[in-house]
Amino acid sequence: MLDGWAERGSPLLIGGELVTCDRRFDTIDPATEEVLGPAADAMPGHLDRAIAAARRAFDESGWATDLTLRVRCLRQLQEALVRHGDELRDLTVREAGAPRFLTYGAQFDTPVSDLAWFARLAETYEWTRDLGRAAPMGMDSERRLLREPVGVVGAITPWNFPHQINLAKLGPALAAGNTVVLKPAPDTPWCAAALGRLLVEETDTPPGVVNIVTGRDHALGALLSADPRVDLVSFTGSTATGREVMRGAAETLKKVFLELGGKSAFIVLDDADLGKACSYAAFTGITHAGQGCAITSRLLVPRARHDEAVEITARTMAKLGARDPSDERTVCGPVISARQRDRIEGYLKLAAGEGGSFATGGHRSGRDKGFWIEPTLITGLTNRSRAAREEIFGPVLVMLPHDGDDDAVRLANDSPYGLSGAVHGGDPERARAVARRLRTGTVSVNGGIWYAADVPFGGYKQSGVGREMGVAGFEEYLETKAIAEGV
The missing domain is CATH 3.40.309.10 (Aldehyde Dehydrogenase; Chain A, domain 2)
Structure with a gap:
């Protein structure tokens, strides 16, 4: 799967296509300082195209309403990650400097298996709840609650647990029916790019549902947070950067999930x-x-x-x-x-x-x-x-x-x-x-x-806003709609 990347570099994923980039940067083995190879160094224009592709996929395709397709694609992704597990395990050790023993847990195996949990949750989730009949202000009404996807998710992830955090955002966001633009940390671009290649080559995920934009420019994250076409920003990283993400998102009052620092x-x-x-x-x-x-x-x-x-x-x-x-x-x-x-x-x-x-x-x-x-x-x-x-x-x-x-x-x-x-x-x-x-x-x-997978994760105080994982994490990616019908 990584054949040729040492020479040509890892690609971006935009609108269902693996996109090469003229501008590149090196990804480094932190244990040896050896250059593993180049990665695509995206510019704002690439991010703009990725957001546009995610917007079209959400607004114009059936992804948001086709639960069967979403579940199938999540399971296909999990199976592809398992098939390429040895290669991705080696990559995680070399690019993230992760101890190999951790790849049998939180650095790879566990988040891969967690995708199946989110697929099962989507199948069994109560998407519509009947509130029964009532007569507010004397008007007989049948009431229902609907849970619907938020829309386009901007996911900004760090380098320390690249697979775990990338998949902890993609899994529930996709299961809920959203489309995603993933901006991974510049220290671990290959881990994210490998995910993009598997999505294109080994799943039925429609074009634009997942877009992956790697790059050194931290301004890309700020652009993603502020873009009015993005409905929710899911960020994991430092508390200082989380504040900037929240400020950027405030202009359009978009939903924000922040998983931040700790002591x-x-x-x-x-x-x-x-x-x-x-x-x-x-x-x-x-x-x-x-x-x-x-x-x-x-x-x-x-x-x-x-x-x-x-x-x-x-x-x-x-x-x-x-x-x-x-x-x-x-x-x-x-x-x-x-x-x-x-x-x-x-x-x-x-x-x-x-x-x-x-x-x-x-x-x-x-x-x-x-x-x-x-x-x-x-x-x-x-x-x-x-x-x-x-x-x-x-x-x-x-x-x-x-x-x-x-x-x-x-x-x-x-x-x-x-x-x-x-x-x-x-x-x-x-x-x-x-x-x-x-x-x-x-x-x-x-x-x-x-x-x-079933335990919500997040913090109090300056450690964040919202929860990741579990039903609570899944519901971060949903909106609630109430419908009342006169009878």
């Missing part, structure tokens, strides 16, 4: 198995080099056992290390780019200047090539420090002591974000009680996994 807390209660909890926090905190919005990056431990917790966590992080992502034993690979590596180093210098100490890490890996940061545990800071409050998006944990359950909850909630969290404790009911008090969209208790 999630991992709370260890004083009755927890400290060794197990801190080792697990170390593992989850540096998975995929910490490049996940829902990854717990603040570790809150009982003050009386702080030093012991530091020793356990630092030892685990150092043992795991930063390693070759193609090795199935690797947990922490490279960060995505030189820019991201430099940004993380800036936070490490800031943490040292704020009085923090590094129990392990605190620097680049000693490799000659690639974008590497050693797993880092920072101690000695308060929850008011920038390193404890701002999203670093790297393999960096900040450990903070707490003085009991109330103090742990206070520290966890003392954040502009509210995306995720974790609680570990010996008494399950006590741990659940703490979890219920956290102002976050998801919480793991004693290692529970919340990520699944």
Whole structure:
């Protein structure tokens, strides 16, 4: 499927055609800095054509009303992704720097299987609901509620989990009957372009239903957000960029879904198995080099056992290390780019200047090539420090002591974000009680996994607006129409 891309580059998908582009840019292996090959570098004119194609497909084709076709196309896409799984797994490791073990879960296999869940949901969903007869103002009326697709969806996605986030938007948006213009991050254009090729060559998806526009110019996302032909913008990325997306969408008052940043807390209660909890926090905190919005990056431990917790966590992080992502034993690979590596180093210098100490890490890996940061545990800071409050998006944990359950909850909630969290404790009911008090969209208790197709995902406060996945995520892509008929 990727034959020739190293020379010719990956194409755009516009109006059902794979479109080559004279302007191109290189996609890089973050582990080695090797150039994988060029990708199409779209210009505003390409985006304009893509939006026009999506508008026509929604307004003039039967896609929005043909449930059978939509379900068939989703299942065809899932089957095509499975057929090309080995090739796409390798691509994800090389382009995103994702540890190979993650491609058997959230980086590939799980989001691919999730497409089947959205296909089944579309088949069983209550598209029309009878509200029965009533006589408001003395007028007998039969009332019905209809759920209908929003229209054209502009989907803007990041680089950290390219397949998961691309498919988490495409799956429900298409199942609901919308058409889509996907603008992926410039760091992972091939993952998105491969999806486009499969849609064209191995599914019955009509022209214009899905359009994929890759490019380095971040202004493309702003243009997509502001375009009046777009009815909904679904964005995953930083909180700062999310604000710009919301501002751009405000002019036309279009619907906006935002899944934004996080600085999630991992709370260890004083009755927890400290060794197990801190080792697990170390593992989850540096998975995929910490490049996940829902990854717990603040570790809150009982003050009386702080030093012991530091020793356990630092030892685990150092043992795991930063390693070759193609090795199935690797947990922490490279960060995505030189820019991201430099940004993380800036936070490490800031943490040292704020009085923090590094129990392990605190620097680049000693490799000659690639974008590497050693797993880092920072101690000695308060929850008011920038390193404890701002999203670093790297393999960096900040450990903070707490003085009991109330103090742990206070520290966890003392954040502009509210995306995720974790609680570990010996008494399950006590741990659940703490979890219920956290102002976050998801919480793991004693290692529970919340990520699944049927579980809504999203945040409180500055972590976003709306929900992705689950029935709630599907309904983000629907409008509600009430019809009353006189009788």
